[in-house]
Amino acid sequence: MAKEEVQDKYGVVYWIFVLLGTGTLLPWNVFLTEKEFYDVRLHVPPFNNYITENFMSIFCLVFNTANLVALGFLVRFQKHLSLRVLVLQPLVITLIMLVSTAALALRVEIPGDLMAKFTLPSLGLMGLCMAFLQGGTMQLASIFSITHIRGVVSGIAVGGLVTSSLSFFSQLRAQGGGGSEAQTAADVAPAASVYFAASAAVIAACIAGYWAIPMLPYGRYKLLLAGIIDDPKERKMLTVDEDYEEPLLTVVEGSGDSGASTSTGQGRTETTRAAIVCVESDYSLYSRTWQARNAFSIYCLALFLCLCVTMSTHPGLSAFICSVDNPAKVSPCAARNDRDGLLGRIQGDLFVPLLFVLFSLGDFLGRFLSGYGPWAHGAPKPLSILAYSVLRCAVAAAVLFCHLVTPTRWLLQEYLSKDYWPWGIIMLLGATQGHLISTICMHAPSTLMPTEQSRYGPVTSFAISAGCFVGSFVSIGLSSVFQQH
Numbered sequence: 001m002a003k004e005e006v007q008d009k010y011g012v013v014y015w016i017f018v019l020l021g022t023g024t025l026l027p028w029n030v031f032l033t034e035k036e037f038y039d040v041r042l043h044v045p046p047f048n049n050y051i052t053e054n055f056m057s058i059f060c061l062v063f064n065t066a067n068l069v070a071l072g073f074l075v076r077f078q079k080h081l082s083l084r085v086l087v088l089q090p091l092v093i094t095l096i097m098l099v100s101t102a103a104l105a106l107r108v109e110i111p112g113d114l115m116a117k118f119t120l121p122s123l124g125l126m127g128l129c130m131a132f133l134q135g136g137t138m139q140l141a142s143i144f145s146i147t148h149i150r151g152v153v154s155g156i157a158v159g160g161l162v163t164s165s166l167s168f169f170s171q172l173r174a175q176g177g178g179g180s181e182a183q184t185a186a187d188v189a190p191a192a193s194v195y196f197a198a199s200a201a202v203i204a205a206c207i208a209g210y211w212a213i214p215m216l217p218y219g220r221y222k223l224l225l226a227g228i229i230d231d232p233k234e235r236k237m238l239t240v241d242e243d244y245e246e247p248l249l250t251v252v253e254g255s256g257d258s259g260a261s262t263s264t265g266q267g268r269t270e271t272t273r274a275a276i277v278c279v280e281s282d283y284s285l286y287s288r289t290w291q292a293r294n295a296f297s298i299y300c301l302a303l304f305l306c307l308c309v310t311m312s313t314h315p316g317l318s319a320f321i322c323s324v325d326n327p328a329k330v331s332p333c334a335a336r337n338d339r340d341g342l343l344g345r346i347q348g349d350l351f352v353p354l355l356f357v358l359f360s361l362g363d364f365l366g367r368f369l370s371g372y373g374p375w376a377h378g379a380p381k382p383l384s385i386l387a388y389s390v391l392r393c394a395v396a397a398a399v400l401f402c403h404l405v406t407p408t409r410w411l412l413q414e415y416l417s418k419d420y421w422p423w424g425i426i427m428l429l430g431a432t433q434g435h436l437i438s439t440i441c442m443h444a445p446s447t448l449m450p451t452e453q454s455r456y457g458p459v460t461s462f463a464i465s466a467g468c469f470v471g472s473f474v475s476i477g478l479s480s481v482f483q484q485h
Helices: 009-024 026-033 035-041 049-053 055-080 083-105 112-144 146-173 185-215 217-226 295-313 341-346 351-369 382-401 420-447 450-481
Strands: 235-238 248-254 268-274
Touching: 009 026, 009 083, 009 112, 009 146, 009 185, 009 217, 026 055, 026 083, 026 112, 026 146, 026 185, 035 112, 035 185, 049 055, 049 112, 055 112, 055 450, 083 112, 083 185, 112 146, 112 217, 112 450, 146 351, 146 420, 185 217, 295 382, 295 420, 295 450, 351 420, 382 420, 420 450
Parallel strands: none
Antiparallel strands: 235 248, 248 268
């Protein structure tokens, strides 16, 4: 019997997963890059002085705490939730919140304390939604193939690169230097509203993409195989193909009675295809080794360490790096040095935004390169991945020896006293993070038995969020220890 597997024609489903990946971390990226807007907007009197002075710290705490709590819930209960709850509903809630924020940004007469009372709960709610999206999107992609998992993680990198680039160019268009008057809420509101509205449009596109997946032949085929959708007029599982010893799927196309099927009939045709599950299944290869029995846990530990190492220095400490030609002795960096033009700006207020762009670019390249090389075609040994994650500590530690301009004097010796050092280190930090995360996310499903596949999305997402959470506290500790008090 001839077998045929439905293909992802033109890669449409793949690009939908790239889009879903972009939307997964979009709320985090958008609010993180709108710091300048909230620095102005929350100071509209009357305002809460503590919130205005510590908004970014409070933002990270509220968002990550909500995200971590939700992921902890999903580790236990995701297998009982539908994809509609995990993906569609969080996207709709995020869309509503972004549209509301875009509209609220134009209400410049609203005082800062009331703006904070709306913004902080919104951040918590979007942190919850992001947790569901992280777990649900990765779980949905694992139904399809490694390529589609890589599409999700690549989309996450694309989102970070786009938002950091937009932030850089928006500051490039602004006037550098400290001679101009301070901006008002009316000055920053239009651009912020457009930014939030554009982000809402991306989320709307994600919703449309999610709805399109089961309507596409490849998407419907995979969802039928996974039992996500079950239409008796279309789905009939045969037990074993005598030649290939694989389950087959007969897809009935056209109209007709749903009773006994025939290979040909008036107004209907049947096509028998191989029911191939595309998630890797090389678990049995090392089934008797300690590494295989604990492979998924080791992968998740490596994910945790990867994000913990990154967050320990970026952006908490890297945001204090200035050009060696910057005249500032304490934070913040001077807006420009004595040089005119773009070079003066890059050595001034654009130095840190450029670092963020380089990190995002490195992260994107790392995820792209994960599709090549020996680790792209087979699951790497778990201890190799763990060693890779630990070795990244050396890259992160190099940040501590760059030209850091902190609120009080930085105590460590400045060994890397050229501007190209932080550029290269931050880009390498991003590249190794992207490569490591993408490699783990591609191969982690192959370390789980079929009955354990529901653990993949929530547990890996929890490891990532926990790493970010712990790494943030490590960053605060390093900043406190190595500054003069």
